[in-house]
Amino acid sequence: MNAVPDAMAPDAMAPDAMAPDAMAPDAMAPDAMAKDWKGETYYGQASLKPSPFDWKIAAYVYIAGIAGSSQIVATLADRLGDGRDETIVRNGRYLALAGALAGPPLLIADLKTPERFYNMLRIYRTSSPMSFGSYILTGFGLASGLTALGHMAGERRRDGSRSGLRRAADMAQVPAAFLGAGMSTYTAALLSATSTPLWAAAPRAMAVQFGTSAMATAAAALSLGEQVAGDPGNCRRLDGLAAIAAAGELVASAVAERRQREAGVGQPLREGPIGAGYKAGALALGLGVPLACHAVNALSKRPSRGLSVLGSLAILAGGMVMRQAVFQAGNRSAERPDEYFRLTRREPEGTSPRRRVDRDLAARGARRLP
Amino acid sequence: MGVHPRALDYAESFPNGVIPDESELTCGTKIVPGKSYGFFTDTTLCIGCKACEVACKEWNGLPADNLGLTGHSYDNTGDLGADTWRHVAFVEKIGSGGDRARDMAPFQSNWLMMSDVCKHCANAPCLEACPTGSIFRTEFDTVVVQQDICNGCGYCVPACPFGVVELSAADGKAHKCTLCYDRLKGGLEPACAKSCPTDSIQFGEVEELFDRARQRVESLHEKGATDAYLYGAPDTPGATGGLKHLNAFFLLTDRPEVYNLPAAPTRASGRVRPSFLTGLAAMAGLTLAAAALMSAGRGGDR
Ligand code: SF4
Ligand code: SF4
Numbered sequence: 018m019n020a021v022p023d024a025m026a027p028d029a030m031a032p033d034a035m036a037p038d039a040m041a042p043d044a045m046a047p048d049a050m051a052k053d054w055k056g057e058t059y060y061g062q063a064s065l066k067p068s069p070f071d072w073k074i075a076a077y078v079y080i081a082g083i084a085g086s087s088q089i090v091a092t093l094a095d096r097l098g099d100g101r102d103e104t105i106v107r108n109g110r111y112l113a114l115a116g117a118l119a120g121p122p123l124l125i126a127d128l129k130t131p132e133r134f135y136n137m138l139r140i141y142r143t144s145s146p147m148s149f150g151s152y153i154l155t156g157f158g159l160a161s162g163l164t165a166l167g168h169m170a171g172e173r174r175r176d177g178s179r180s181g182l183r184r185a186a187d188m189a190q191v192p193a194a195f196l197g198a199g200m201s202t203y204t205a206a207l208l209s210a211t212s213t214p215l216w217a218a219a220p221r222a223m224a225v226q227f228g229t230s231a232m233a234t235a236a237a238a239l240s241l242g243e244q245v246a247g248d249p250g251n252c253r254r255l256d257g258l259a260a261i262a263a264a265g266e267l268v269a270s271a272v273a274e275r276r277q278r279e280a281g282v283g284q285p286l287r288e289g290p291i292g293a294g295y296k297a298g299a300l301a302l303g304l305g306v307p308l309a310c311h312a313v314n315a316l317s318k319r320p321s322r323g324l325s326v327l328g329s330l331a332i333l334a335g336g337m338v339m340r341q342a343v344f345q346a347g348n349r350s351a352e353r354p355d356e357y358f359r360l361t362r363r364e365p366e367g368t369s370p371r372r373r374v375d376r377d378l379a380a381r382g383a384r385r386l387p
Numbered sequence: 388m389g390v391h392p393r394a395l396d397y398a399e400s401f402p403n404g405v406i407p408d409e410s411e412l413t414c415g416t417k418i419v420p421g422k423s424y425g426f427f428t429d430t431t432l433c434i435g436c437k438a439c440e441v442a443c444k445e446w447n448g449l450p451a452d453n454l455g456l457t458g459h460s461y462d463n464t465g466d467l468g469a470d471t472w473r474h475v476a477f478v479e480k481i482g483s484g485g486d487r488a489r490d491m492a493p494f495q496s497n498w499l500m501m502s503d504v505c506k507h508c509a510n511a512p513c514l515e516a517c518p519t520g521s522i523f524r525t526e527f528d529t530v531v532v533q534q535d536i537c538n539g540c541g542y543c544v545p546a547c548p549f550g551v552v553e554l555s556a557a558d559g560k561a562h563k564c565t566l567c568y569d570r571l572k573g574g575l576e577p578a579c580a581k582s583c584p585t586d587s588i589q590f591g592e593v594e595e596l597f598d599r600a601r602q603r604v605e606s607l608h609e610k611g612a613t614d615a616y617l618y619g620a621p622d623t624p625g626a627t628g629g630l631k632h633l634n635a636f637f638l639l640t641d642r643p644e645v646y647n648l649p650a651a652p653t654r655a656s657g658r659v660r661p662s663f664l665t666g667l668a669a670m671a672g673l674t675l676a677a678a679a680l681m682s683a684g685r686g687g688d689r
Binding site: 047048049050052054057058059060062063064065066067068069070086089090093094097098102127128129130131133134136137139140142143144145146147148151194198199201202203205206207209210211212213216217220221223224225227228229231232236254255257258261262265269351354357358361362 | 457459462465466468476478512515516517518519520521536537538539540541542544545546547548549550551552553554558559560604613614615616624639640641642643644645646647648649650651652653655656657658659661662663665666667669670671672673674676677678680681682683
């Protein structure tokens, strides 16, 4: 601390009293702020509150991803397939509906005042993924319900024509697929739009990570369905899709980790039991094993059923581990003030929202009362 | 500040009824709906008496949350939370080598004290995150949680860049400082500011507080305390990343982190668009890949 009045005394804190050219960064920075932050925190006390989300929300993110992406695959199989993909279409639609049905109970169980869950649909807010996500889930549930019920009631007729119910189901599938894309990835935006260091450091990479994982798990689940139905050709195509998505997830995970490292956050995802679980469960088992299995199968003339099933199961398990690890590590990182302060020494990605929710202080003349 | 002339009209010990616009007498500010009100917390004046913590708990009927000792100087509350809406931080400045510091900056002890509170951010991340609309902006430009709407989703908790709002285990709803919404409606100064014996907490119209605060910084600098700066006023630390300014802002004399404040907090909602659009783009790419695979003839053995 400096007791001698400084010639450079930054009276810049009164900007109106200053000539504009004196607003250079040096003049703006008062002595205390100019001092570099050397890692001191307030008794190591957390500066943030960790999210109250637990495994239920992580499980929801996983299920929402499988359901959303299944609907996409089912829709593509119905529109582009050659008619031998009926099981993919059916399983995809059922999976989508099952996910849409399993999601709300998990979300509601996580509310601390669950009897008021319906307040979620009281307003609509683009700045809150929790808000618009509720509408995505509702719309996806309705559309997926239509596709699945239509499918259940009206299987394709022998002559190839479709019943009225089935046609209604087919009409609902395109909007359902669009909402499915939202289901697969809005949850990443939900985590990134917080102050939690780990989640806030890599909003873009994490969105790709969640989206690709959603597609990989959906393809893996549908591939297992084809194994049951005994259609190796379909398995092969779905395994190919799972492998492409898993490869994308591998790249996205690497990019996310690099972003987090650069921002000086994310130690909990690399160290300790959570880090070990993430590396072994999400990366090695969830991505490494299936990529290897599917690669061997793709190269061999006679693809092995065992390898395909193993790859699919590994993807499904890895996807769940990935969500849980990212959740736990994020909550842990919020409790570490040094991680948060390193992140907030510089402005991270995407800090200037284009849409203002609140009005300007100055422009607030006559305002409506709430 | 002298006595307000209107004070003479209410000289009796037991006023018979509520004094209209009492805030005019206690802090020289008349509370009018439609204007912006907030706190200027001048940490150089804080003596760590915790009158604000107690006054807040009393007025708002908040339970005691920790009857033990944290061992962190005189700070027994630890942090802001569902039951603590004002929190006095005690930073003991140790000298070199773990010794007591011997030189002191003018007008300072080697103890920094700061009464922390919800910042009532101009672009409040908690409000932007709340999916039920239970967090709203009042007619006094403050940020309040409506307890009868909150469903305890907890999304506001990680959204706040200052770790202020918290879910209460007792009732499953989010709680934080309301800037004494009920008192403002009745023309009363917030309890913490009214109880502060040193005027470290000043309540008033935000623009007026900014002027007052800038003058205070200038005068401190003139006196040699060149460390003083504002946190949360427009274009100062704390008012970064789209937050614009904080309706409850601070005068500090050390780095923000020392007081447990982030130097450049961000507005969480700024990450919705980049994240969501990138995710959708990835899904579009995957859909194309899937479309190619689905329309291609069946490979292999059929
Ligand atoms: S400090 Fe936190 S709780 Fe207070 S208004 Fe800002 S975001 Fe909301
Ligand atoms: S916990 Fe309550 S106040 Fe917070 S975001 Fe959810 S509904 Fe809104």
